[in-house]
Amino acid sequence: MGIARKKGSLINGPVACAHSKPQTAYAIFVVMITRIRLARENDTARLSAVERSAAQRFKMVPGLEWVAEGSVLGEAVHLDCIRAGTCWVAVDELDSPVGFLSAEAVAERELHIREMSVHEAFQGYGIGRALLEAAIEWAAIHHLAALTLTTFHDVPWNAPFYSRIGFKALAISGLDERLSTLLREEVEEGFVEGTRCAMRLSLDDAVTCAQRRPHRRGGFLPRRNGNATIKVCAGSGRDGNSSRG
Numbered sequence: 001m002g003i004a005r006k007k008g009s010l011i012n013g014p015v016a017c018a019h020s021k022p023q024t025a026y027a028i029f030v031v032m033i034t035r036i037r038l039a040r041e042n043d044t045a046r047l048s049a050v051e052r053s054a055a056q057r058f059k060m061v062p063g064l065e066w067v068a069e070g071s072v073l074g075e076a077v078h079l080d081c082i083r084a085g086t087c088w089v090a091v092d093e094l095d096s097p098v099g100f101l102s103a104e105a106v107a108e109r110e111l112h113i114r115e116m117s118v119h120e121a122f123q124g125y126g127i128g129r130a131l132l133e134a135a136i137e138w139a140a141i142h143h144l145a146a147l148t149l150t151t152f153h154d155v156p157w158n159a160p161f162y163s164r165i166g167f168k169a170l171a172i173s174g175l176d177e178r179l180s181t182l183l184r185e186e187v188e189e190g191f192v193e194g195t196r197c198a199m200r201l202s203l204d205d206a207v208t209c210a211q212r213r214p215h216r217r218g219g220f221l222p223r224r225n226g227n228a229t230i231k232v233c234a235g236s237g238r239d240g241n242s243s244r245g
Contacts (some may be wrong), residue, residue: 020236034127036134037140039087039100044075047089047117048098061155063192068191073115078102086111088134090118090127097184098122101131103147106178110200111139113149119224128157140203150182200203 039047051072058067081087081102090099097117103111113135118127139147150165152158159169170179179198187193 007008034090034092034122036088036090037080037132038085039082039089039097039102041079041082043089043097043100044078044082047100047102048072048075048077049101050097050119051115051117051145052119054123056120056157057123057157058155064155066190073102074171077114079103081114086135086138088131090122090131092122099127099131101135103135105142105144106148108176109143109145109179111147112178113146113147116149127163129165136201144203147202148179148198150179150196150198152195153197154195159199162199162201165201165222167201169197169199 007242055068055070055072058064061067061186070210078087078100084104085175087106088101089097096123099116099122101113103113106112116128116131116238118131125161135147147167149162151162154160159167163169175183175198183198186196
């Protein structure tokens with residue numbers, strides 16, 4: 001029995017030695033500890049790097065490979081969100097951001113998610129869900145009516161992921177001027193028309209992500225105090241990330 005450490009993660013389980021039999025199977029569990037907290041101004045530079053890393057998954061999506069090298073949310077936008085108290089980060093054991101959600105409260109009493117991204121090395125551990133839960137809780141506390149975002153229709157970690165959280169895709173005919181304008185601007189930026197959609201999560205009957213998701217081994221365990229410690233394990237499902245693209 002041995003313990004191996006890699007990049008701050010603890011790998012628990014039998015470690016194969018030189019004399020191990022080739023047919024022997026070993027169960028390996030990766031456990032990482034991270035926290036969700038409000039972003040600080042000195043986090044801003046790191047957020048762009050996180051988004052760039054998250055976007056590398058698009059290299060696997062035919063026709064969207066260019067997104068991996070596309071633009072990222074500007075530092076000025078992040079700063080506005082941070083100063084408004086609507087930017088949350090997941091941080092590693094060194095307090096360095098490995099994921100973030102930047103949002104802004106808009107006139108319609110809605111919280112609009114400008115971008116949510118999780119670093120490529122930390123995807124698949126429930127961090128995206130934890131960031132969403134922080135945003136949902138903030139919106140509920142501040143008596144907002146809903147959360148909104150724009151994302152890709154068919155990319156698995158985009159609209160399908162948000163649908164599992166409770167977001168609903170909005171028909172083009174039912175969009176308000178703000179969301180219609182955002183989708184038009186995305187087409188002008190190079191996104192193919194019809195590949196993106198606007199989504200909305202109503203808080204009138206919404207429950208937290210923790211209540212909504214099924215219980216399973218390896219899920220994250222946030223404390224609802226705005227500075228959650230999260231234990232995330234292999235096998236906890238894929239994160240949504242790069243809602244902007």
